[in-house]
Amino acid sequence: MSSAPERRLRADRARQAADVIRRQVVQRSYPDGVLPDERFLAAEFSASRNTIREALALLREEGLIERVPGVGTVVVTEKCVHGLDRLMGLAETLHEQGEVTNDIRAAGPIRPPSSVARRLRLADGEPVVYVERLRRLDGLPLSLDLTYLPVDVGAPLLAQDLRNHDIFSLIEQTSGQRLGAADVALEAVNADLHSATVLEVPRGAALLVVERLSHFADGRPVDLEFIRLRGDRLTMRAVLDRRD
Amino acid sequence: MSSAPERRLRADRARQAADVIRRQVVQRSYPDGVLPDERFLAAEFSASRNTIREALALLREEGLIERVPGVGTVVVTEKCVHGLDRLMGLAETLHEQGEVTNDIRAAGPIRPPSSVARRLRLADGEPVVYVERLRRLDGLPLSLDLTYLPVDVGAPLLAQDLRNHDIFSLIEQTSGQRLGAADVALEAVNADLHSATVLEVPRGAALLVVERLSHFADGRPVDLEFIRLRGDRLTMRAVLDRRD
Numbered sequence: 001m002s003s004a005p006e007r008r009l010r011a012d013r014a015r016q017a018a019d020v021i022r023r024q025v026v027q028r029s030y031p032d033g034v035l036p037d038e039r040f041l042a043a044e045f046s047a048s049r050n051t052i053r054e055a056l057a058l059l060r061e062e063g064l065i066e067r068v069p070g071v072g073t074v075v076v077t078e079k080c081v082h083g084l085d086r087l088m089g090l091a092e093t094l095h096e097q098g099e100v101t102n103d104i105r106a107a108g109p110i111r112p113p114s115s116v117a118r119r120l121r122l123a124d125g126e127p128v129v130y131v132e133r134l135r136r137l138d139g140l141p142l143s144l145d146l147t148y149l150p151v152d153v154g155a156p157l158l159a160q161d162l163r164n165h166d167i168f169s170l171i172e173q174t175s176g177q178r179l180g181a182a183d184v185a186l187e188a189v190n191a192d193l194h195s196a197t198v199l200e201v202p203r204g205a206a207l208l209v210v211e212r213l214s215h216f217a218d219g220r221p222v223d224l225e226f227i228r229l230r231g232d233r234l235t236m237r238a239v240l241d242r243r244d
Numbered sequence: 245m246s247s248a249p250e251r252r253l254r255a256d257r258a259r260q261a262a263d264v265i266r267r268q269v270v271q272r273s274y275p276d277g278v279l280p281d282e283r284f285l286a287a288e289f290s291a292s293r294n295t296i297r298e299a300l301a302l303l304r305e306e307g308l309i310e311r312v313p314g315v316g317t318v319v320v321t322e323k324c325v326h327g328l329d330r331l332m333g334l335a336e337t338l339h340e341q342g343e344v345t346n347d348i349r350a351a352g353p354i355r356p357p358s359s360v361a362r363r364l365r366l367a368d369g370e371p372v373v374y375v376e377r378l379r380r381l382d383g384l385p386l387s388l389d390l391t392y393l394p395v396d397v398g399a400p401l402l403a404q405d406l407r408n409h410d411i412f413s414l415i416e417q418t419s420g421q422r423l424g425a426a427d428v429a430l431e432a433v434n435a436d437l438h439s440a441t442v443l444e445v446p447r448g449a450a451l452l453v454v455e456r457l458s459h460f461a462d463g464r465p466v467d468l469e470f471i472r473l474r475g476d477r478l479t480m481r482a483v484l485d486r487r488d
Contacts, residue, residue, distance in 0.1 A: 011438035019470035087486035188432040188450035188475030194255035206432035206450040226263035231432030242331035
């Protein structure tokens with residue numbers, strides 16, 4: 001059965017402290033990005049200094065903090081925040097956090113697999129426009145996006161500045177229609193070797209994998225994306241309601 | 245600059261096919277959980293059989309499919325689906341997908357770190373009730389949840405059946421108050437050794453890490469949770485709206 005919180009393994013107590021410190025790091029709550037010293041943290045968490053050391057080791061392993069001689073423990077990764085509440089393009093949502101640019105790895109018409117055609121409500125055999133982008137925030141890879149668009153929506157984008165603009169805003173501009181709702185599915189997946197190379201992370205690094213089907217305001221599905229986001233660079237945020 | 249979609253590396257084409265097949269697997273779209281054969285998939289994706297083999301290798305690496313001699317390629321993991329639209333307890337949201345039980349790893353009062361006290365709007369030095377649960381779906385570990393509750397909300401739970409009930413429903417029962425909204429932050433993180441052991445996954449396995457602060461309907465924050473979910477067992481779903 002259960003045990004009193006203070007009588008658990010050090011590893012459990014270290015994880016418990018690490019979770020709280022992680023949020024402080026991600027929310028940039030430590031002034032100048034320097035963590036309090038071990039003695040302070042030990043008092044704060046009613047824990048031994050060994051437990052705190054183990055907690056900090058977990059966050060170092062995640063690449064969030066580093067120990068700098070003469071300075072202390074400092075935050076080395078700033079995660080950016082992507083809202084899950086509203087349907088927004090990456091540049092739109094991150095405009096205060098840095099500059100988004102896109103390497104266009106592929107752009108043109110393809111014959112889609114039938115499950116993609118079905119999701120976009122296209123007849124079998126109808127082509128789609130496929131766009132593959134490596135998206136960067138301030139130059140560093142953030143996500144790899146594979147996008148399928150019906151030809152009437154996608155073809156006009158091929159003449160646009162895909163490098164510097166979100167597909168969402170380009171769709172709304174060129175079509176004259178507003179986007180409405182999107183269905184989103186989200187998973188955590190270890191990076192395969194090739195995706196890891198493209199995203200400049202170690203093989204096996206934790207990625208957020210998002211599948212998102214966006215519709216025009218009238219309900220027509222027009223943009224199916226498969227997105228790999230670097231787990232070390234991004235936090236998703238949402239407000240959920242409990243309603244019946 | 246960009247290249248035509250058909251002139252890319254095989255690894256890029258394999259990833260593209262793997263993403264579409266992954267969704268089919270997760271959505272249980274293949275009858276009896278058996279994938280079509282390589283020749284069919286090659287035609288479906290306008291790809292070579294080598295590309296399809298590489299795509300299937302990626303999904304095997306993720307532990308989603310296996311090759312079974314005499315049968316073909318079969319789905320071996322069924323991911324369960326957790327809605328991100330509504331604030332719901334795990335048992336509540338998964339009741340059609342299996343039975344949720346909880347190992348209570350710790351339950352009792354602790355002195356919280358000040359950032360936890362602040363988020364729950366408690367005075368410094370006020371105790372909280374801490375509950376740590378390993379949550380299982382049909383016996384298999386699904387998530388590890390670390391929960392902080394104000395004493396007036398948490399203490400009555402200690403006499404309740406935490407093993408078989410969601411904390412959300414127990415809170416509403418014992419307090420007589422309804423939960424309202426929750427702030428959620430979501431990340432992908434590689435499992436540290438100890439968490440991996442508890443969750444029965446390999447070290448480094450991709451986890452969804454969720455921090456969730458739930459409030460009563462009147463706005464008072466009453467339940468702060470740090471949750472590690474096995475990436476190989478769970479998909480999160482949401483519908484997003486594009487509104488200004």
